[in-house]
Amino acid sequence: MSPRVSRWVLPGAVVAVLLGLWSLAVHLGRAPLMPTPWQVVVALGELCADGRLVRFTVASLFRVSWGLLTAVVIAIPFGLWLGWSPRAERALGPALQLLRPISSLAWTPLAILWCGVGDVSAVFIIFMACFGPLTVTALNGVRKLPAVHLQAGRNFGLSSLELLRRIVVPAVLPQLLTGLRQTLGVAWMVVVMAEMMAVNSGLGFLILDARNAGNRYDLVVAGMVVIGLVGLGLDRLLRQVERLPGLSWGFPAPPPSTAPAVARLRVVRSA
Amino acid sequence: MKTAAALASVPAEVSAPRRTALTVRDLQVRFSTPSRELTVLESVDLDVYEGEFVCLLGPSGCGKSTLLNVIGGFLQPSAGEVRFHGERVRGPDPRRIFVFQERGVFPWLTVEGNIAFGLHKLSEAERRERVAHYVKLVGLSGFENAWPHELSGGMKQRVEVARALAANPEVLYLDEPFGALDSITRHSMRSELLRLWETEKKTVLFVTHDIEEALQLADRVVVMSSKPGRVRRIVDVDVPRPRDISSARYLELRDSLLEEIGLAHRI
């Protein structure tokens, strides 16, 4: 089978088999409340029809955007500074290290205390989730900057500020983009969590509410499907941005994460 | 023409008939990319005799590395065949070991570990003895427990050669092994390689783009042309060893090779 065809057929077959097993499991009555794939599809239709799909997705995206944006504006300069100044890193590094592993979810009580229940809380939680990764990305980007670039810059008489603007920022841009894409993935995961605790709209809320308000597990799974698809879409979108010619000079285009590798142990490459 | 005259061999004394180690017959290698078909090698015929040192010489991209990979069994040809002692080559084999540039050294093993790599069939004692012998042979005594990243390029290359030799192959393939080294190191590595070759008496197939290197090392030089890759000419290097690189014959051969490849005498 030609590679192009198998790209669709193989995963398609796997998905079909999984869906089949799923249906079978439900029919066999092992989990009484679990919906069948078809019921999920119907639920998706329901969500589309009453507009909740669009509204909730937009709400979730809205929160992600705000959380991510504030994090970008604050964390990236902060990270650049930490990477640039060893003294700053020595001073603030340990504190950062201690606060980073604190799951964004653990910030929820404080978020609610400070911001009440609502959008601000959710955005705050997302901000906290994005802050660490973005700072670290910027920090590493600056650290890994080849000294030769900075030397060349100084050779041409650039001031520190100009150095920053004309050399450091363009040089770390590709890495920042990759970090941004990964952080977006995190933010998308966290928004769902945040919505389960702190607000009353959005995809996360949908899942929790659907279950609490009537064991509508078909809606639960439908919500999960939408979350998966949107998350995937966001990731793909940013990968495309990473590949833009003006931005992709730094690294070869990142391969799709499960690009088929050569069958390593067996092959003799045929001409 | 000067070239033909210069390259015509001085008639050699009749010697005992040599055994053929490798035969390549009508080899063809084609790659098809989505945009087009590329013929990398075409109609390559070659015989390599036991104990010989043969160089594949040609500019970058002429297919000499591809040819070596096919002969080594890492690549399947589109047409034609390679035979080793009469049997068809179907894949890599410990009797014919490939030496890559120093990046072939395993970074997770020490020098000793690397050299011992192919010796898993021997007993512990035999292995130790073999490793010690080859560490000494390539001049790395004292570095047995060093890690590859602590070594220079030349030293890593020697580890790789030692690793290959320790497995006692019949044939050694070397694909521009000194390419990443500076020219001074390269010079001394060449003498060392010849010393090892004369001691171990292996058949060697060596790929290079460096005319001087080919002339200094080889018994015969296979000059290749590119696009598509073919054998242009096979030159007998009849300068006696150890080679005097200022001798008249050497310079004659060098000039005619330069001409053959189409390079100028003056820069």
Place this chain on the structure above:
Amino acid sequence: MTRTRRQLETFLLPLGTLALLLAGWVLAVRWTGTRVFPTPQLVLDAVLGMVRSGLLMQYTADSLLRVGMGFGLAVVVGFGLGMMMGLYPAVATALGPVVQFLRPISPLAWVPIAILFFGVGDGAAVSLIFLAACLPLALHTTGAVAQVPAIYLNAGRNFGLSPPRLFFRVLLPAAMPQLLVGLRVSLWVAWQVVVAAEMIAVDSGLGYMIVDARNAGKRYDLVVAGMLLIGSVGLLLDMGIRNMESLRWVRWGFREE
């Protein structure tokens, strides 16, 4: 800059920052006149109280146990899955899209399903952790296998290694540093998720402590104490794995060029 000065700085700067942050904290509490948010002193008292009552140990142990089980399972499945995908392109093509699709789905979105199958309790928490850690681990493993230079594998085959031997003597050692990175990243995720899982699905552990402290009496001193503990344990776990990077057989992969 002299050596002693640098050593002093390495010590004093973070301490100085810490002092500043604590001072800022105290001031903020005073200024806003909050009755609820604790001062550093109160947090410290809360921590000591927990140590004395033994709850600290128990909750931390509970959280760690869940992580251990979920992560352990994830390592086995994720590693195996990632290996299969890395070695056999057919598997990667077949399963890749499914994995890609499942990955952005927040572990918490699985909570209702997990509770449906396992009920509220350890089972749900462990399954959530498993899910959260398994997929990144699989993808990292695939990546680790893919980046092994073909030259090593060719050399291995040249020396007459059979495929199983090739796997253990060449592929695995060569991929080890990257596998370790994947392990570290997935453990990180697992630790984050255990907290989230505990907030919802069980009744012990550090995550539970935070939620319970707030719900059962607005004990924000316990909340903050819990947060700091979560941060510390997470940091220790991460440092633990980082230390593995200097082990003899992977050290080569982590040198700064």
